[in-house]
Amino acid sequence: MATHRFRPTRYFSVIGAAEPCLRVADGDTVVTDTIDASGLDAREIAVGSRPNPMTGPFYIEGAEPGDTLAVHIDRLTPSRATGWTYSPLALTVLEPAAIKDRPSSERHVWEIDGEAGTVRLREPVRGLEDFSPPLQPMIGCFGVAPAGGQALSTATSAQNGGNMDYRLFAPGTTAWFPVSVPGALFYLGDGHACQGDGEIVGTGIETSFEMEVTFRVLKRTISWPRGETADDIFTIGNARPLDQALQHATTEMSRWLGEDYGLDARAASHLMGQVVRYDVGNVFNPAFTVACRIAKRWLTKL
Incomplete structure (x- = not known):
């Protein structure tokens, strides 16, 4: 069992079959960097240009179709001191009659204080001057290549994982994915410094991360993550x-x-x-x- 330090030079906006960026063994650990959409300007985008750029794909030796890839989330460390969100609430979570009263869309910067373990709006809006929720890193989008040669946008999710934005995909959690292609072809990205349930403003607090994960291949079949x-x-x-x-x-x-x-x-x-x-x-x-x-x-x- 080895630990690999991988620094990506390209990112993907789909999850699918692609040339592996790194081959690792069952039981190995990978430490790698992920970026949010604000980091795209100076980076090579291998496929597409929409948000949720993915690092990968990682080829896990011994993973075959019908197996399960277990991914233990060892550590998620923000690699810069700011993140961003949008307001207001998304159309999908409001009653239709309330949509006409929504304010215009605005981007907001948050300060990430790793030492204090909190996040805070750089320019607080009225009523939230003392609002400082805890820093709770999570992975918004990760998964394995889907079956049938598909390449699925990182804007969505399916049986292979993808953009699930579930808060329990956090350090200490082991995620399981159904393997559909040799090597599984695992991708990860879309790190959030904090997020409520549902990603109801369309983002978490998006920022760049150093992520550490450990892989295990399980000789069993599952249908959903x-x-x-x-x-x-x-x-x-x-x-x-x-x-x-x-x-x-x-x-x-x-x-x-x-x-x-x-x-x-x-x-x-x-x-x-x-x-x-x-x-x-x-x-x-x-x-x-x-x-x-x-x-x-x-x-x-x-």
């Missing part, structure tokens, strides 16, 4: 409308409870019906994201 934290397991559905994303996430959780915890469909329904929690990921971009989450304390005796 999964994840595990110290306290929870969760499954991800990506689709539009929102209820379809919820259906994918719920079905994947039921499968997981059967495969790893020995619960048949009826037992899984009893458990899920009482203790499941649903979290909203991205509700701004073309595909919405729903996470189906269960606390591990309910699974310890299974």
Whole structure:
């Protein structure tokens, strides 16, 4: 098991089959840089020019179609002291009658204080002069190449992962992705210094990061992304409308409870019906994201 330090010179705005930037072994760790859309002007963009530039793809030796790639998020460190967001709230989260009253779109700069562990508007708007939420780094967009030779925009998400903007994709979490091509071809980027559920203004606090992740190849098959934290397991559905994303996430959780915890469909329904929690990921971009989450304390005796 080795640690690789990779400095990218090009970035991708799609997730798909491309020449690997680095080949690593099962169990290896990669430390690499990611940039947000504000860093594109002076950088080479390998495919396209829209936001969410991805670093990658990383080829993981031994990963074959039908396997699962487990990606442990070891560390996410902002590499500059500012980030940015937009206001106001997105059209997708407002009642139609309220849209006409929205203020104009504006870009706002945030100060990132790594020592204090907080973020703050550089020019606070009225009423938010003392607003200083915690620094909570997360990965907005990451995943593996999809099946069928597709290349999916980093604006959206699907079974391969992508732009999910789910807050639990943070340090300490292990994310699982279904492998569809040899080597998995893993991409990552879109680091957020902080973000509420849903990415409801169209961005988190976008900034550049140094990211550290560790790969494991699991000889098992999953259909949708999964994840595990110290306290929870969760499954991800990506689709539009929102209820379809919820259906994918719920079905994947039921499968997981059967495969790893020995619960048949009826037992899984009893458990899920009482203790499941649903979290909203991205509700701004073309595909919405729903996470189906269960606390591990309910699974310890299974």
